[in-house]
Amino acid sequence: MSSSLTSRNEAGIFYVLAAIGGLVTAVGLGSALYMEHAGHVVTGMNNQIVWGIPHVFAIFLIVAASGVLNVASIGSVFGRVIYKSRAPLSGLLSIAMLAGGLAVIMLDLGRADRIIVAATHFNPTSVFGWNVILYPGMFAIVAVYIWTMMERRMNAYSKPAGFAAFIWRILLTTGTGSIFAFLVARQAYGSALLAPMFIIMSFAWGLAVFVVVQAAMYFWNGMRLPPLVLQRMKNLLGLFVAATLYFTAVLHLTNAYFAKQTAFEYFLLFDSEFSALFWVGQVLIGSIVPMILIWSTTGQRMTWVTVAALLVIFGAFVQLYVFIIGGQAFPLDIFPGYDVKSSFFDGQVDHYTASLPEILLGLGGIGIAFTAITIGVRVLRFMPQDDVQHLETAGAITD
Amino acid sequence: MSEQNNPRRAFIAAAGAGVAGLGFTAIAPGLHLMAVAQAADATTNSPAARKAGEAASSAVRWGLLVDATKCAPGCTKCVEACHTENGITEKMPDARQNSQWIRKIELVDRRNGRKTELPMMCQHCANPPCVDVCPTGASMKRADGIVLVDRHSCIGCRYCMMACPYKARSFVHAPLTEQNPEVPRGKGCVESCTLCAHRVDKGQNPACVEKCPEGAMIFGDLMDPNSAISKRIASVPTTQVRSDLRLDVGVRYQGI
Structure with missing residues (x-):
């Protein structure tokens, strides 16, 4: 393997990557401490835009953490062999991203020191309350699932464990989508469509993250992903991106049809700082360009599929920014039919500029996930082991 | 050494007084708040007033x-x-x-x-x-x-x-x-x-x-x-x- 990194170089790169991840994590934790000490006055969030960039990072990580497990589910639950060999890696990515996302959302709390209160006081009508059960449960189930896959004596239990993880993550992402679906106050949210939409978003974003990490691991080891595996995964990614775009279209068309929502839809799609982000960032760069890359001749090459996956991840961040910040920037319609103004900025479009500490907190979540993945793939055997020759003979891979 | 000038006894006495003083300092604000609350209750003779410790009633909205x-x-x-x-x-x-x-x-x-x-x-x-x-x-x-x-x-x-x-x-x-x-x-x-x-x-x-x-x-x-x-x-x-x-x-x- 002439192109592979020598073991000495490899060890060096591992320490450099782990150090970068650790540094980003430390800076994120430092930012959280600063926000905790000074208060949210040092963020761009306010009483109108109450959730900001930390929530964009956190929700991306949590949604992608659920979706990345799709690779394992296709293998364990639906019996696809090429996915089966990738299931442990998919579990590791899931746990790592979930940890990063949860850390960000918890450290952004006004009273992060009261996390024990959140763990001991449960309100059954709160979607956040459900998530207090769903998120830690996901950790436990995925950890057991990985164990059943990596410990030979437990292999017999990997299918039921995988099935449990599959059901749990569908519930988990339903819970994440429902955070917004159950809000009656703001025009942007309050649609049952958000629950299934978040599930399909999770499929696309999770698979995109998997493709990128897998490409890095194959590069690291000087290996080439078998073309048939690449073919299967990129087609699936394209399908999920298309489905996400479909749900996005349905959500906005439904809203635009209702007279009470038209003003908001016009604002978001055509008349605000979020319009260009939506059309260029989310739709063009985050959805259409990746689909072109995937389904044109460029899609035969790993590099371009990886680029497409990176664009899907970029589009995901833009989508969440437009959805979360844009949804709050539009004023509440408290008095329909009236123009309103007040000292509390009623009737005014709000503008949000993320401050450095909150951006660093969000990046800290990525740092946590990155560090956990780097260490995980180094110390344990997460590299997918394909026997493509054998699989082709057995007819397990079909296009 | 007489009992009066036993330094250990003097220390214990002083420490005791200090602890008592600290204790009073700790509970004094509470005592003050109770006195304030009682005074406030006395100034309002409204029948709708709710006594301290009495639960809010669902008979009113x-x-x-x-x-x-x-x-x-x-x-x-x-x-x-x-x-x-x-x-x-x-x-x-x-x-x-x-x-x-x-x-x-x-x-x-x-x-x-x-x-x-x-x-x-x-x-x-x-x-x-x-x-x-x-x-x-x-x-x-x-x-x-x-x-x-x-x-x-x-x-x-x-x-x-x-x-x-x-x-x-x-x-x-x-x-x-x-x-x-x-x-x-x-x-x-x-x-x-x-x-x-x-x-x-x-x-x-x-x-x-x-x-x-x-x-x-x-x-x-x-x-x-x-x-x-x-x-x-x-x-x-x-x-x-x-x-x-x-x-x-x-x-x-x-x-x-």
């Missing part, structure tokens, strides 16, 4: 009626009274980060340009979305209908602010000083109009109602057909803001 036709343009007496009563004094560099428990809203009817002004605050819903979404139960509704935030269990997630259709809640963005001891507030928690629960429990009206120079606000028990508020609601058309949401609010408006 406190509510407000705002007569927007009387609300004077540009007048912010209710807002000032609220801020004074509840110790809302902070001024953030970004005004959007300031707490506002009550605000004056100016409405202009798009069809005919008719102007109306009214105070807006927590509407004390019977079915409050903020209570539904709160993960810890810190957002809660008292038996007498007053919607409050328990400052001890609020974790500052701001989900209630996302859920409130009235933009009634504020998040405390920075450390606070000069608080009113009867109205504890704190950095990192969400807060909103308490309907001056601390005054109501003493049989007094909320500060905004008391200080309104136009007499545009009536406070009272919505479940008592003989209360002034119930009689007015029975005799004139009143509005529940965002009545389409079926939240059954405790604050009603007349003249909008």
Whole structure:
């Protein structure tokens, strides 16, 4: 393997990557401490835009953490062999991203020191309350699932464990989508469509993250992903991106049809700082360009599929920014039919500029996930082991 | 060595006095607050006053009626009274980060340009979305209908602010000083109009109602057909803001 990194170089790169991840994590934790000490006055969030960039990072990580497990589910639950060999890696990515996302959302709390209160006081009508059960449960189930896959004596239990993880993550992402679906106050949210939409978003974003990490691991080891595996995964990614775009279209068309929502839809799609982000960032760069890359001749090459996956991840961040910040920037319609103004900025479009500490907190979540993945793939055997020759003979891979 | 000048005994005596002094210092504020509370109880002979330790009653539902036709343009007496009563004094560099428990809203009817002004605050819903979404139960509704935030269990997630259709809640963005001891507030928690629960429990009206120079606000028990508020609601058309949401609010408006 002439192109592979020598073991000495490899060890060096591992320490450099782990150090970068650790540094980003430390800076994120430092930012959280600063926000905790000074208060949210040092963020761009306010009483109108109450959730900001930390929530964009956190929700991306949590949604992608659920979706990345799709690779394992296709293998364990639906019996696809090429996915089966990738299931442990998919579990590791899931746990790592979930940890990063949860850390960000918890450290952004006004009273992060009261996390024990959140763990001991449960309100059954709160979607956040459900998530207090769903998120830690996901950790436990995925950890057991990985164990059943990596410990030979437990292999017999990997299918039921995988099935449990599959059901749990569908519930988990339903819970994440429902955070917004159950809000009656703001025009942007309050649609049952958000629950299934978040599930399909999770499929696309999770698979995109998997493709990128897998490409890095194959590069690291000087290996080439078998073309048939690449073919299967990129087609699936394209399908999920298309489905996400479909749900996005349905959500906005439904809203635009209702007279009470038209003003908001016009604002978001055509008349605000979020319009260009939506059309260029989310739709063009985050959805259409990746689909072109995937389904044109460029899609035969790993590099371009990886680029497409990176664009899907970029589009995901833009989508969440437009959805979360844009949804709050539009004023509440408290008095329909009236123009309103007040000292509390009623009737005014709000503008949000993320401050450095909150951006660093969000990046800290990525740092946590990155560090956990780097260490995980180094110390344990997460590299997918394909026997493509054998699989082709057995007819397990079909296009 | 005589007993008088035994240094060990002297030390123990001094330490004992010190501990007793510290103990008194620790409980003195509590004793003072109890005396203040008892004095306050003695000054209000209203039958509606609630004794300390007595639970709020579901036999009453406190509510407000705002007569927007009387609300004077540009007048912010209710807002000032609220801020004074509840110790809302902070001024953030970004005004959007300031707490506002009550605000004056100016409405202009798009069809005919008719102007109306009214105070807006927590509407004390019977079915409050903020209570539904709160993960810890810190957002809660008292038996007498007053919607409050328990400052001890609020974790500052701001989900209630996302859920409130009235933009009634504020998040405390920075450390606070000069608080009113009867109205504890704190950095990192969400807060909103308490309907001056601390005054109501003493049989007094909320500060905004008391200080309104136009007499545009009536406070009272919505479940008592003989209360002034119930009689007015029975005799004139009143509005529940965002009545389409079926939240059954405790604050009603007349003249909008």
